Amino acid sequence: MANLIIGDIQGCADGLFAVLEKAGFNPAVDKLWCVGDLVARGADSLLTLQYLYDLGDRFHTVLGNHDLHFLAVANGIKQAKASDKLGPLLRDKQLKRYVEWLRHMPLATMCTPSILLTHAGLYPKWSVEKAISLSGEIEQKLQGSSWKDLLRMMYGSEPTRWKDSLTDIKRARFIINAMTRMRFVDMEGNLNLSLKSSPAAAPAHLQPWFRIDNPQLQPDQRVIFGHWAALQGQTDSQQFIGLDTGYVWGNQMTVYIVEENRLVQANAVKKKA
Ligand SMILES: [Mn+2]
Numbered sequence: 612m613a614n615l616i617i618g619d620i621q622g623c624a625d626g627l628f629a630v631l632e633k634a635g636f637n638p639a640v641d642k643l644w645c646v647g648d649l650v651a652r653g654a655d656s657l658l659t660l661q662y663l664y665d666l667g668d669r670f671h672t673v674l675g676n677h678d679l680h681f682l683a684v685a686n687g688i689k690q691a692k693a694s695d696k697l698g699p700l701l702r703d704k705q706l707k708r709y710v711e712w713l714r715h716m717p718l719a720t721m722c723t724p725s726i727l728l729t730h731a732g733l734y735p736k737w738s739v740e741k742a743i744s745l746s747g748e749i750e751q752k753l754q755g756s757s758w759k760d761l762l763r764m765m766y767g768s769e770p771t772r773w774k775d776s777l778t779d780i781k782r783a784r785f786i787i788n789a790m791t792r793m794r795f796v797d798m799e800g801n802l803n804l805s806l807k808s809s810p811a812a813a814p815a816h817l818q819p820w821f822r823i824d825n826p827q828l829q830p831d832q833r834v835i836f837g838h839w840a841a842l843q844g845q846t847d848s849q850q851f852i853g854l855d856t857g858y859v860w861g862n863q864m865t866v867y868i869v870e871e872n873r874l875v876q877a878n879a880v881k882k883k884a
Pocket residue numbers: 648675676677730791837838839
């Protein structure tokens with residue numbers, strides 16, 4: 612049995628199938644984990660969810676910003692953008708089944724006792740254990756009776772900085788933003804949620820979250836994440852593994868095989884002009 616962790620699929624079912632075949636994924640014995648953003652932007656979000664749903668307990672995922680946005684769109688809280696290509700999924704007769712399934716997924720989970728999965732990463736002022744506990748707060752809301760209120764109020768980039776004393780929607784929004792949208796953080800711990808560039812192109816006062824010292828992160832703990840296509844997986848650290856390599860933008864779909872400590876990639880098929 613192996614644990615395979617796949618980067619952002621974003622509705623690219625062809626890339627999903629290609630990389631799983633290359634990695635030798637056997638759903639009868641192996642487990643597939645995803646760092647979120649299962650849907651949106653790619654050509655086939657519906658087929659992607661059909662396949663992953665049918666894996667049953669062989670599949671685990673954390674939620675990405677596109678997954679949460681999809682839940683909001685499916686509930687009429689936000690309008691779908693044509694570029695998200697969610698039409699066939701939103702019109703599918705099993706839509707409700709996929710919505711119910713996804714709203715029971717966490718923002719952070721442990722793939723092994725030492726590997727944390729979250730879509731965007733680990734906020735530098737949190738331990739792994741704290742991230743799991745804060746994810747639990749959001750899971751409770753998303754699975755509870757007022758879950759649509761959470762989807763309605765999660766949008767926005769404030770507050771930018773964590774305080775343990777945050778409550779209600781400010782607390783929930785920060786947790787969601789840190790776990791699903793974070794890339795750069797400043798020296799005071801403020802999230803910058805607008806810059807999407809590579810670290811090299813960023814102004815000096817902004818650092819990738821994984822370059823900010825986190826004294827609570829233990830040397831044997833690792834964080835595996837997605838979300839940041841411009842990073843192309845380059846963290847320069849064994850402790851942080853970035854799996855979003857931008858298949859949806861014409862680059863690669865990446866799988867990390869935990870037991871072999873090895874990456875497997877499939878190239879996007881270049882479309883003829
Ligand atoms: Mn994302």
